[in-house]
Amino acid sequence: MNPRKNIMTSREKTGVVVLGAGVAGLALATFLRKSDVPCVVIERRDRAYIQVRQRAGVVDARNVQTFERWGLADRLLAGPIAQTIDYRVNGSGRVFEVVGDAGSEGRFCTQQMLVHNLLRELIDVMGGDVRFEVGDVKIENEASSSPKITYSDASGPHVIACDYIAGCDADHGVSRTSIPEGVLTTHTHDFGYAWLAALVEAPLIGHPIMAASDHGFVAQLPRGPQRSRYYLQCALGDGPDDWPDARIWEEIRRRLCDDTIENAVVHDKEFVPLRSVVHAPMQYRNLFLAGDAAHLVPPTGAKGMNLALYDVDALAHALVSALRDHDTAALAGYTDAVLPGVWKYQDFSVWMTDTKHDAGDPTLRGQFHQMSARARLDELFSSPVAARLHSDYQRGMA
Numbered sequence: 062m063n064p065r066k067n068i069m070t071s072r073e074k075t076g077v078v079v080l081g082a083g084v085a086g087l088a089l090a091t092f093l094r095k096s097d098v099p100c101v102v103i104e105r106r107d108r109a110y111i112q113v114r115q116r117a118g119v120v121d122a123r124n125v126q127t128f129e130r131w132g133l134a135d136r137l138l139a140g141p142i143a144q145t146i147d148y149r150v151n152g153s154g155r156v157f158e159v160v161g162d163a164g165s166e167g168r169f170c171t172q173q174m175l176v177h178n179l180l181r182e183l184i185d186v187m188g189g190d191v192r193f194e195v196g197d198v199k200i201e202n203e204a205s206s207s208p209k210i211t212y213s214d215a216s217g218p219h220v221i222a223c224d225y226i227a228g229c230d231a232d233h234g235v236s237r238t239s240i241p242e243g244v245l246t247t248h249t250h251d252f253g254y255a256w257l258a259a260l261v262e263a264p265l266i267g268h269p270i271m272a273a274s275d276h277g278f279v280a281q282l283p284r285g286p287q288r289s290r291y292y293l294q295c296a297l298g299d300g301p302d303d304w305p306d307a308r309i310w311e312e313i314r315r316r317l318c319d320d321t322i323e324n325a326v327v328h329d330k331e332f333v334p335l336r337s338v339v340h341a342p343m344q345y346r347n348l349f350l351a352g353d354a355a356h357l358v359p360p361t362g363a364k365g366m367n368l369a370l371y372d373v374d375a376l377a378h379a380l381v382s383a384l385r386d387h388d389t390a391a392l393a394g395y396t397d398a399v400l401p402g403v404w405k406y407q408d409f410s411v412w413m414t415d416t417k418h419d420a421g422d423p424t425l426r427g428q429f430h431q432m433s434a435r436a437r438l439d440e441l442f443s444s445p446v447a448a449r450l451h452s453d454y455q456r457g458m459a
């Protein structure tokens with residue numbers, strides 16, 4: 062056991078304060094706790110809220126291996142899945158199967174399932190310290206003193222002194238905004254359209270579908286045995302008033318070229334502008350960013366959760382070296398170590414987004430891009446090399 066663990070003064074002291082109890086923060090805290098590095102997680106929301114956010118459901122092969130190395134794969138993830146996607150163009154589909162070496166498949170685990178399992182592992186099994194419903198979070202990260210986090214909750218104000226802060230509090234959290242102007246460079250790409258994400262009471266038609274059509278993109282992805290989520294390309298700024306349920310079903314039938322699909326209950330509608338963002342460096346003094354606090358990917362490649370896991374694996378190892386072995390080299394090199402991989406996840410997400418949308422509506426980028434995107438999709442079925450590369454990206458192994 063680490064001697065620091067129970068050090069309590071009039072104010073608290075810990076090794077790492079993790080801001081945010083999403084996948085990034087909880088996975089990081091679980092890895093640290095497994096390594097006997099003391100840490101405290103603080104989260105704005107309550108536990109029930111963070112367990113119900115519905116998101117994509119595959120942990121890619123790279124991150125399955127990460128969980129295996131931490132001895133956690135079988136405790137956190139469901140079984141291996143054959144990753145198949147029906148890539149359609151104007152109703153005509155071909156099923157792409159992600160290929161790879163035996164034993165290096167992705168595993169099924171929705172984001173909310175992973176959050177649920179991480180909370181169980183971290184709090185209920187390992188006795189980790191996760192504090193929900195905290196407000197007024199402030200970061201003190203001066204060069205001259207050790208960092209401090211202040212926050213308040215129902216019991217009053219709190220101060221936690223720490224060695225390091227992990228900013229896992231997503232795009233609108235306080236971590237990144239606490240970094241002074243001029244330190245970060247931000248690279249942004251806006252795709253110029255949005256997705257309407259509709260959770261419906263209808264099971265998957267067949268395989269998961271990603272379909273380009275002359276009328277725009279549509280996807281159908283599984284959400285349990287009875288439900289699925291449709292994603293429909295829509296205009297930036299569209300809202301629920303533009304998309305009554307009847308229009309959603311009409312467009313699904315039109316874009317999938319399938320009149321037999323029947324209307325079903327639409328449980329919720331979310332509108333998501335498609336954009337890619339990278340902030341660098343991913344660190345400032347004793348603060349380290351991971352997951353959506355450092356970068357955003359469009360949902361097309363289902364890589365947001367995987368990229369967060371990729372970051373926190375590296376960050377956990379670096380923090381363990383610093384706090385357990387007093388070697389800060391890996392922390393100093395955190396950004397340089399992970400940024401090339403961040404750009405690979407970005408590149409895959411851009412490829413998926415451009416290819417699937419350009420191959421559809423010709424008014425988007427013109428017929429030239431429509432036809433060249435369709436050629437790129439064809440290659441996945443005509444060239445084993447293209448199929449293997451696409452699979453490697455799907456598996457997070459490129």
Ligand code: PHB
Nearest residue numbers: 117118282360361362363
């Ligand atoms: C999803 O389940 O939301 C999902 C799955 C695969 C993708 C994109 C989204 O490529």
